[in-house]
Amino acid sequence: MSSVPSPAAPEHLDVVVVGAGISGIGAARYLTTELPQRSFAVLEARGTSGGTWDLFTYPGIRSDSDLHTFGYEFKPWRDRQSIADAPRILDYLRETVTENGLDAHIRFHRKVVGVSWSSAEARWTVDVEHTDTGERSTLTAGWVFVAGGYYRYDEGFTPHFEGRERFRGTVVHPQHWPADLDFSGQRVVVIGSGATAVTLVPAMAATAERVTMLQRTPSYVLPVPREDKVAALLRRWFGDERGYALTRRKNIAQQRAIYRFCRKHPQAARKLIRRINTRLLPEGFAVDEHFNPPYDPWDQRLCAVPDGDLFRAIREGRADVVTDRIVTFTEDGVLLESGRELPADVVVTATGLNVQAFGGLRPVVDGREVDLRETVAYKGVMLSGVPNLAFAIGYTNSSWTLKIGLLCEHFTRLLRHMDEHGYDTCTPEPSDPDMPTRPFLDFAAGYVQRAVDVLPRQGNRVPWLTPMDYADDVRLLRADSVVDPELSFSSARARAAVAA
Template sequence: MTAVEPGGSVPAEVDVLIVGAGISGIGTAYHLKTKRPGTSFAIVEARDALGGTWDLFRYPGVRSDSDLHTLGYEFKPWRKKHAYAGGGEILGYLHETVDEHGLRPYLHLGHRVVGASFSSDTGRWTVTLLRTSDDTMLTVTCSFFFSATGYYDYDEGYSPEFEGSDDFRGTIVHPQHWPEALDCAGKRVVVIGSGATAVTLIPALAGVAEHVTMLQRSPSYVLGWPKENKVANALRRALPTAAADRAVRSLSIRMLHEMYRTSRRAPNLFRRLLRLRMTSVLPDDYPVDVHFNPSYDPWDQRLCVATDGDLFHAIATGEASVVTDRIARFTPTGIALESGREIEADVIVTATGLKLVPFGRIEVDVDGVPVDWHECVTYKATMLTGVPNFAFAFGYTNSSWTLKVDLTGHHLCRLLDHMDDRGYDVVTPICDDPAVGGGPFWDLTSNYLRRSADVFPTSGEGGPWSMEQNYYLDRRRLRREPVDDPALRFTRVAEPAGSSSPAGSREPPPRVPGPRSSLPQGR
């Protein structure tokens, strides 16, 4: 893998500043470079490596729970035999993307964005950066500010306080900060949690550790799914490369979409399908209803994927087991449960979730007024009311993240084209109806999402305000529908005194005061 070299000094001025060099930032940079070759841009990244999630997480077995035919970019099809990939393969794919499309010179690693201020007088953002190598503060101005920061707190994961944790004589580790030197060979490992991290981590440790126990407070839905998409591979053998790429991606998107629709419309049927896939591997007398039958409907929380049923195979062979109980306290030798049982452990992994932060914790203001993200309403799930010349990439919770990244990149370029064609400097989503908004940023009930609901923007129930989890709807509104919309205010920066304004300037519409339109707007 080619080492990442900084792209020189961060330019003092760019048209678009992208924050984050993960899958979202790289994808957005590709769209700008190929669709708007005259647009200057830079990518700033707080960490010293590109890749985002796929460079941060290094625990054993880390992989995608989305297939790479859809998690991969539309412009760089995934052509390997297996549809699911480990974190290292995905990171390599991102490096290839950067090199193949000449994006490395635009990367500026080790530059953390700490603040951004928009001025209506200039129609530009002034962004403050901290260069982490020497703690030097820098400023960059840009016309458009794009957040590709994702939603994880990269500094720390979520780990609740466990009574007695100081008494435990073994090793306690959170997957987000997996020590490179940690060796679990021959050790008794307890993984606390039942989410995607636990489901991928346990099969990777099974057979290496003496035994692995998944300790969960309540069950999650786990779908056993083939690592190889045989239909996709058959299409690749039968069709020319470009046609196969399109067919495989379309098929994979449709399969995800229909699987989700089935789970929501016929949850009991979907439960039975999940049960059939796991019971075909688990022993006949295994207590499936105790350990794999949640009280909520499928996709009320994110569905976990066990590729090739690896979790169930580990359980069937006795290398792993599941305990559904509540923790009373940690002991010097393991974990005491409320049922009175104690699980002995040498290593305890707290796969208890993530901390979420909106837009990288960047302090943002518009004309000196701080932006409260929770007071903003999403516009087409890619912009926010009251925040001028700002957009963000946020993927799907029920499908592959990158599907949305590609759509958002298309829309950003269309929006900038529209502004250039008409001589506009500033665009701001405006919502003057106080009744709009207040809905959740996402539609899942997972605890890690609920814990942070009051710091993320809200959404509306319809129109451009909804935070859709539907690729086909978003494809229509982000790629096909006109960019111009009554909810968008396009303006020009005021001309110096004595000069005449360009013809066709759109004057701001009358505003109705309300809690969703309290921020100053561009003129």
């Protein structure tokens, strides 16, 4: 009598990294160099690496942080541009992949759609959708490292606009920019005042008939040099490696100093920014109407414009700014509360992102779905009550990657500690279940406020705080031990023996 073969066991990996963007590539590099004995794979839903820098293709897309801090600590940024455009950043990321042999670890068209933890087996079951074929597969992992950032890749935020269906022109969201959109000689209205809007306006103004930035509320906008001359000198004097390290240290200190000055002396910072804006705008320009926000500097992120390109476009008459509210779209443009109608052939809704924690994943622990709203972030890298799951969220007030590097270091040190002591499970748990909490991202930006009720929380003390300060994180994630009284370590084998 023939026996029926049992189905093959799913592939098992020590770590599954979700996402091959800047955070996932960084995590893969640290795993490769710090824990070469560990097996891991990077699962990427799209067909290419690079994350944001491959997804977004709108005109002028660039970083709003300098690449000496936005780049990885382990890989010098050698390009002359400090505020760099997307193709240069993408080249840098893909060089990182190649130089560190990460290509073999990245699996494209693999979207993680479910993760379920078993305490008895001390492993995650990871459900994967093959986005190119529609097939489903399963693998298991000791750890899941979620590196997909905090916004939805498939959908940007666009509020309801009355009468939009009547508009005879083209409406486009920057997150889904049509490759064949020709706006040369066209009248363009860009709705928004954030980083995307201030990038789009000068880039489109180069060929459009005229570009108008239509904003409901002004933002703080500061010119920054596209090229860092000090960085060039340091590289010339000290070479790539040491010159990069010195520039990085300089720029970290500069970012922290500007942020602290703005928070400690908001009125002085407001006056200084206004003075800079006035100097760069045409004489008689309504600075207070269009560049004087009702909130203090760094209540929301400051917008950086390389070499003042937005102000230059306004001075040259190729762009303008209107601060008003939309009543309705018309056949030929946008009607405002003031009664003014802005004519347009193309309207760009640069109205922001949809925040989505963990790429939409809802972890399941021992059969119970985790409600993220009821969890508290541990050191900004794990969740209370959720074993062996780490996530990567960078800074909102500085370069994203500064924090990613620190938490990847901490993550690999944590895994090494578990290896050395025979642990297979670690779970953060607050010693005080009634600890006061506050929003995980304590930031006034609209895209954060729209999602604050669906995100994890943070506590009121270390290690349950989520610092937005690099020096604090150096102490918490690099200098401090991975051993903590509120992080429990255990072994499934030992638990089974006790139960027996």
